[in-house]
Amino acid sequence: MMIREARNPTDAITIGHIADANDSEWDRFVRVHPMATFFHLSGWKAVVEESLGHRCHYICARQANNIVGILPLTHVRGRIFGNSLISNGFCVYGGPVASDPAVLQALDEAALELARNLRVERIEYRLRQPLHPSWPCNRQTYVTFRKQIDKDPNQELLAIPRKQRAMVRKGIQHGLKGVLDDDVGRFYPLYAESVRNLGTPVLGRRYFECLRSVFRNESEVVTVLSGGQALTSVLSFFFRDEVLPYYGGGSSAARAYAANDFMYWEVMRRACEGGLGIFDFGRSKVGTGSFAFKKHWGFEPEPLYYEHYLHRIKEVPEINPLNPKYAMVIKLWQRLPLSIANTLGPLIARELA
Secondary structure (H helix, E strand, O other): OEEEOOOOOOOOEEEEEOOOOOOHHHHHHHHHOOOOOHHHOOHHHHHHHHHHOOEEEEEEEEEOOEEEEEEEEEEEEEOOOEEEEEEOOOOOOOOOEEOOHHHHHHHHHHHHHHHHHHOOOEEEEEEOOOOOOOOOEEOOOEEEEEEEOOOOHHHHHHHOOHHHHHHHHHHHHOOOEEEEEOOOOOHHHHHHHHHHHHOOOOOOHHHHHHHHHHOHHHEEEEEEEEOOEEEEEEEEEEEOOEEEEEEEEEOOOOHHHOHHHHHHHHHHHHHHHOOOOEEEEEEEEOOOHHHHHHHHOOOOEEEOEEEEEEOOOOOOOOOOOOOHHHHHHHHHHHOOOHHHHHHHHHHHHOOOO
């Protein structure tokens, strides 16, 4: 264990690691700190290690035996996309959460020491607010969409811009119904089809089963039905007073029913009725269809700050579908039969943290 001097010389900051997932003390800190997010919860360690096989290093800082800072790091070591420490891997937010600058410095130093020991190429912090002005940071690629929602679903429906509200009403007029599923049985094939259509490898079913198992009380699956046919499905997370519809997808038949529009409205409606205050529509790449879709709902983009510490490379790698060098691969992937895409996809997607 490393020791750093704190503001008060008699009160040292100690740096350690949690050994087990679902660490209650870690999670208590996450649930009360204003800068912490759902993606800082310790359960992600179990999900990633058990379903994807990556080693996670969850670093915590203590003063007077109390946690004063945390940093969840996922070690993604792949043959295609390199060797990195990411906070937090497979999540849209992350990075260190610290009570003061001295604690942040101690967490950073612990991360840098780990990076040297593991011989990684870079560290990536996925932040909603910048922390390190001197670190390379691409502010042009990703944004997030969050807004306050009304407790009255009728008022919230009226707050949706007119054209998008018409799409929601179209789904209602088609008699669509949103139901809760206990497992990912109907969700996964719908999600996998959507991801293939975007030209992106899909994560394995085991990953989503782990998410539902580990976050049983903080997640739900809403599936939209037309008659008995499942058209769309979404896996959402809950944190404090927020709902985060995180993974969603639908069949080729969904568009004719406006089922995707209805699906997100169903999540929003349920959140309103449940007294939640924030709808987090999640991350999108600037200039993509999902970016435009969320704007149509009346959400305004907020920049995300993905800061990089470069250790063994000189430039931040562009590992995203907007990179022109992946254009041909994406087009080929979109043409793959689903059975092949779903077999090969998880082998590649586990590196796309």
